[in-house]
Amino acid sequence: MKIVVCIKQVPDTSEVRINPETNTLIRDGVPSIINPYDLHAIEAAVRIKEEGSANVTVLTMGPPQAEDALREAVSMGADEAVLLTDRAFAGSDTWATAYTLAKAAETIGFDLIICGKQAIDGDTAQVGPEMAEFLNIPHVAYVKNIEKINGGSLIVHRLMGEGHDVVEASLPALLTVVREINEPRLPSLKGKMRAKKVEIKKLSGDDINADGSLLGLNGSPTQVKNIFAPEVKKDRKMLEGSPDEQIESLLSELKTLKCI
Amino acid sequence: MDYFLTEDQQMIKELAAQIADEKVVPVRAELDEKEEFPWEIMKVLAQSDMFGLFIPEEYGGLGAGALELAIAVEELSRACVGVSTTYAANALGTYPLLLFGSDEQKNKYLPDIASGSRLVAFGLTEANAGSDAAGIQTTATLDGDEWVLNGTKQWITNGGEAEIYTIIAMTDKSKGARGASAFVVEKGTPGFSFGKKEKKMGIRASITSELVFEDCRIPKDNIIGKKGMGFIVAMKTLDHSRTGVGAQGVGVAQGALDEAIKFARERVQFGKPIISIQAVQHMLADMATEVEAARSLVYSVARYVDSGAKDISKVSAMAKLYATDVGMKVTTDAVQVMGGSGYMREYPVEKMMRDAKILQIYEGTNQIQRNVIGQALIKEAASKK
Numbered sequence: 001m002k003i004v005v006c007i008k009q010v011p012d013t014s015e016v017r018i019n020p021e022t023n024t025l026i027r028d029g030v031p032s033i034i035n036p037y038d039l040h041a042i043e044a045a046v047r048i049k050e051e052g053s054a055n056v057t058v059l060t061m062g063p064p065q066a067e068d069a070l071r072e073a074v075s076m077g078a079d080e081a082v083l084l085t086d087r088a089f090a091g092s093d094t095w096a097t098a099y100t101l102a103k104a105a106e107t108i109g110f111d112l113i114i115c116g117k118q119a120i121d122g123d124t125a126q127v128g129p130e131m132a133e134f135l136n137i138p139h140v141a142y143v144k145n146i147e148k149i150n151g152g153s154l155i156v157h158r159l160m161g162e163g164h165d166v167v168e169a170s171l172p173a174l175l176t177v178v179r180e181i182n183e184p185r186l187p188s189l190k191g192k193m194r195a196k197k198v199e200i201k202k203l204s205g206d207d208i209n210a211d212g213s214l215l216g217l218n219g220s221p222t223q224v225k226n227i228f229a230p231e232v233k234k235d236r237k238m239l240e241g242s243p244d245e246q247i248e249s250l251l252s253e254l255k256t257l258k259c260i
Numbered sequence: 261m262d263y264f265l266t267e268d269q270q271m272i273k274e275l276a277a278q279i280a281d282e283k284v285v286p287v288r289a290e291l292d293e294k295e296e297f298p299w300e301i302m303k304v305l306a307q308s309d310m311f312g313l314f315i316p317e318e319y320g321g322l323g324a325g326a327l328e329l330a331i332a333v334e335e336l337s338r339a340c341v342g343v344s345t346t347y348a349a350n351a352l353g354t355y356p357l358l359l360f361g362s363d364e365q366k367n368k369y370l371p372d373i374a375s376g377s378r379l380v381a382f383g384l385t386e387a388n389a390g391s392d393a394a395g396i397q398t399t400a401t402l403d404g405d406e407w408v409l410n411g412t413k414q415w416i417t418n419g420g421e422a423e424i425y426t427i428i429a430m431t432d433k434s435k436g437a438r439g440a441s442a443f444v445v446e447k448g449t450p451g452f453s454f455g456k457k458e459k460k461m462g463i464r465a466s467i468t469s470e471l472v473f474e475d476c477r478i479p480k481d482n483i484i485g486k487k488g489m490g491f492i493v494a495m496k497t498l499d500h501s502r503t504g505v506g507a508q509g510v511g512v513a514q515g516a517l518d519e520a521i522k523f524a525r526e527r528v529q530f531g532k533p534i535i536s537i538q539a540v541q542h543m544l545a546d547m548a549t550e551v552e553a554a555r556s557l558v559y560s561v562a563r564y565v566d567s568g569a570k571d572i573s574k575v576s577a578m579a580k581l582y583a584t585d586v587g588m589k590v591t592t593d594a595v596q597v598m599g600g601s602g603y604m605r606e607y608p609v610e611k612m613m614r615d616a617k618i619l620q621i622y623e624g625t626n627q628i629q630r631n632v633i634g635q636a637l638i639k640e641a642a643s644k645k
């Protein structure tokens with residue numbers, strides 16, 4: 001079984017600040033980490049490998065320093081690492097990113113693709129499902145448990161507001177996983193030693209037979225016009241107590257405000 | 261300070277520190293309070309290959325040495341000496357096999373020890389034989405193809421949780437110290453059971469138990485080294501493990517120093533943070549200097565051990581003696597710097613102070629270390645004339 005895990009290197013948002021003038025992230029001096037949800041995706045793949053047999057390839061699109069994220073994934077047990085790097089990829093929105101990753105996954109070959117639910121810097125949760133659409137394969141998002149994989153299909157639990165759905169999907173398929181699925185392991189010493197030496201395979205737009213017009217800024221329908229912080233409204237009041245008490249206070253508030 | 265660690269040693273330090281900070285610090289107070297054996301952390305250490313650090317590569321380990329082990333033990337001790345004792349006692353129990361085991365014994369046990377799937381314990385001490393190890397009364401008698409063990413070991417770290425036990429027992433009482441031998445005994449062997457589990461002042465996450473042997477039969481080949489070599493096995497084992505106890509002293513002292521500095525910067529009295537008071541600064545300065553001195557000694561001795569040197573008794577005793585005295589002093593001073601807060605369980609330093617005390621006692625009290633050093637000085641002086 002061949003598993004591709006898509007990961008993203010993100011700034012550690014617990015240490016990130018916002019430039020008040022441009023409203024963009026100040027990335028200088030902020031450590032880069034593997035997107036936390038992607039750690040769960042790596043762990044899920046490595047567990048499948050340990051329980052049966054699988055080859056796990058980690059895939060990322062990013063600048064050369066994203067190699068660090070790939071090496072960390074190898075230190076956790078991934079077998080191979082692929083970096084998608086090309087000037088043509090710059091400025092990709094989720095659509096162009098998903099297209100690029102899908103073409104790369106096709107080039108690498110896979111039975112299963114696992115992504116994190118979303119990236120903590122963009123928070124869109126779009127890339128995984130979009131990739132599946134480009135590849136024309138089934139996907140299940142918000143997976144909190146991989147119950148079993150047999151032959152040509154798998155059964156997973158999808159986290160819902162209350163409880164979960166049990167979903168069966170045919171392979172090849174794509175999953176996006178939530179934190180509840182597992183606790184990611186720390187690297188191992190042997191893994192770290194292997195990670196130091198592992199060859200990072202680099203792929204460009206040409207290597208994955210991508211249509212240039214669908215890459216990067218050109219291929220991105222999303223255009224950022226303006227970034228602003230939502231206004232903080234301070235004149236708010238929380239009504240507390242039992243539902244009856246809350247209704248009472250709501251009515252009296254509305255009366256005071258002369259709304260009713 | 262730069263300790264001139266190699267890239268691999270630096271990597272070991274970083275991973276051990278990550279385990280300490282992410283997996284040990286958040287649970288240490290609870291483990292202490294509940295006297296709970298840290299299985300979860302042992303699993304993390306196993307998965308991270310930490311148990312294989314000092315085991316040769318041919319048995320599935322990483323083939324590293326005393327310095328690497330000391331670095332890992334130091335980082336874990338910075339977070340919790342209860343956890344690091346559990347981890348270090350595993351190495352203590354393994355040394356007899358590593359240093360004196362037959363090829364069959366090494367093949368049989370070391371791969372499981374390296375992977376962390378089986379934990380080890382070392383059983384020397386008995387009720388009437390502490391510092392005076394030659395006073396042990398547990399016996400092993402050969403009966404056909406089997407040794408029959410009888411007796412009780414006391415205060416054995418990892419007792420009950422470990423799967424593999426290296427045991428020192430008398431095979432010929434008439435020969436005194438030359439009448440002891442070392443054995444490997446597996447948990448589950450009929451006649452081998454566990455007695456009292458001790459309630460302790462500190463290192464409460466580690467387990468300390470009695471081992472009871474009642475006509476416990478083990479195969480003849482379970483003897484480690486030759487008959488009569490038991491005390492040599494025990495002494496060489498302790499020579500190797502004592503650097504690790506020194507590293508525990510360095511680690512717990514560093515942990516306490518870090519907490520004291522953090523607190524002193526935040527605590528305001530007389531209108532300013534107490535760290536700006538010179539009396540407090542001087543205490544911190546002494547503590548920091550002692551930690552550096554202890555670390556330098558432990559690392560130097562570990563490097564000497566790794567050079568393959570044979571005369572390591574004196575220096576490993578020095579590392580254990582000095583660094584654990586520093587551990588006790590610095591943790592006590594950290595409580596002092598933090599005042600009443602330091603005495604409260606809300607802060608980690610009172611536990612560090614309770615934990616540090618054991619380091620001056622086990623694997624030979626610090627008085628016994630001085631005896632070892634003194635004996636070596638006499639021998640060296642005599643050989644010079």
Ligand SMILES: Cc1cc2nc3c(=O)[nH]c(=O)nc-3n(C[C@H](O)[C@H](O)[C@H](O)COP(=O)(O)OP(=O)(O)OC[C@H]3O[C@@H](n4cnc5c(N)ncnc54)[C@H](O)[C@@H]3O)c2cc1C
Pocket residue numbers: 349382383384385389390391392414415416417418460468618621622623624625626627628631
């Ligand atoms: C928590 C814990 C874990 C332990 N784990 C293990 C283990 O895993 N395996 C194992 O085999 N043992 C273990 N031990 C035993 C430990 O090694 C002994 O406690 C230690 O060697 C001291 O022996 P003792 O306690 O009997 O003290 P004693 O020997 O009774 O000593 C009492 C006091 O007299 C002093 N003293 C005794 N003789 C001399 C001398 N000749 N010169 C100067 N001073 C002397 C000592 O320094 C000490 O201050 C453990 C003990 C504890 C408390």
